[in-house]
Amino acid sequence: MTVVVQLNPRQDSNEETLPASDLLTLARSRSVNDRERLLLAITSLCNTNPPAGEISGILGEVLLTLAQQVERDVRRSLSEKLAHSEWAPHALIIMLALDEIEIARPVLTSSSILQDDDLIVILLQATIEHQIEVARRPALSGRVADTIIERAEPATLTALASNRTAEISSDGVRRLVEHSRRIAALRAPLTRHPRLTDTLAKQLYQWVGIALRQAIGARFQIEDEVVESAVYHAVDQSFHNIPLPLDEVADDDRAETERRLVAKLKASGQLRASFLIRAIREKRLNLFVEGLAALGGYSVGEVRSALDGATPEALYYACSSIGIDRAAFGALIREIRVLNAGSPGDYGEQQWQRGAISTASAARAFRALVRGNAGQAI
Structure with missing residues (x-):
């Protein structure tokens, strides 16, 4: 029985199939194209049959070595292939997550291999584009959300406020509302945020425009004169x-x-x-x-x-x-x-x-x- 591996070495190329027995031939080749094909062939094979035990570590080292040698289009394709993988080597995912943003985006958005510590390192070390993608991750943990709020980068805060599935604490939402006084882009997503409370809505209401006041007023039954008088007397x-x-x-x-x-x-x-x-x-x-x-x-x-x-x-x-x-x-x-x-x-x-x-x-x-x-x- 002959096993074949689905290949897509470049985004603009036609798909091809390759017998698994030819992987050894590719491994012996010094051709750049052959190394790219080998990298994606192994990835496709592992996606179909995830490795386990000792072979998993060996394949991880092989993939990491190959990924460091290939061009950006191949790394981007690799990131897309590994974005939903459960078996992918941690070091390889980290390498892709810290690559240029077009390569990093698939794993930053979807990879379950990235843990809270990894995401916090990315927030501290990577570009603002990387930080925004972290803030948009589904079901982002409260620990990572707190780090984003603590750093107070406007674009990342806005991405977090727009993320309805992020685990933001009550204190975190309060701090976002406070930041919205100086960061206008935060106001619209906070107006619709599911964790916005009556008390915080009244605070947010103070510095939004007419359209957002109407939205907050409709949601929380807030009247202009009530809020104005409260601020005035305070x-x-x-x-x-x-x-x-x-x-x-x-x-x-x-x-x-x-x-x-x-x-x-x-x-x-x-x-x-x-x-x-x-x-x-x-x-x-x-x-x-x-x-x-x-x-x-x-x-x-x-x-x-x-x-x-x-x-x-x-x-x-x-x-x-x-x-x-x-x-x-x-x-x-x-x-x-x-x-x-x-x-x-x-x-x-x-x-x-x-x-x-x-x-x-x-x-x-x-x-x-x-x-x-x-x-x-x-």
Whole structure:
């Protein structure tokens, strides 16, 4: 009886069959092509009849030696053949997994030979493309997921967040949500993640755009005003220890006292965005105006112009430029309107729901709006 081995030495070649008795002839040959054919012939034979015992170790050494001598197209074909193999030599799989990404991808994606320790080494030593493939592996263990989260590489984190079968702990999901504040690409996959909880959804809700807010709101029944108020009050409470010693000051002297307080706090480094939120919470609109002008480097007149505008857009940009979280702005503007006879108006789009903006961009947008409204050149 003659045993034949299926061969596919190159991706662009036609398949051929080879009698197993000719393997010895190929082994004796010094031809590069013959060595490539021998490598793939042995691989195909082992896939059909997995080796065991002593012969397994011998074949492993032979395959590893041959794989180090062949061209990339053959290594790629070898990786595809061994991706689902249970018998493949560990050293050979590691070699292929650390090869260039087109060769490594099949084993990185599917090989059960790769254990957690191997995958962690790849995360530490290989390219970002290799790391992404590791993060996409089905049923990725919690240990490897934790390593990915600890390294905090944006592209790998995004791949992990998109992997619905990865074993990510509750703390791991929490850390991914925290990372999503600076990594926008994480937000969409986290919105759909099966391990996202109500609490984490409310946190994520603070810095996503309108479309993702709608998706989170539909899934977790979250309302804008509830989240905005929660963020707003949390910020206020975190800076409640800063003194506002104005209760005993006469109205005529209050404005001057507020200016001095703002100047003192700014000089000591205590004047922060959260202080302004507290000022509004304590119904001290003028203190808010003085503080916003001082922090942003604006004139009091510019800030008051934003307060009296037909839309809250200019005020939103001014607040964003000094670090007031956009998730708190909705609640903030509602209290400001109560203190300021309904102004600024609510005409136009709610800019703070569109997405994050840098402080520098917000400052430029604010100045452009208030100076444009005043008829000045930008």
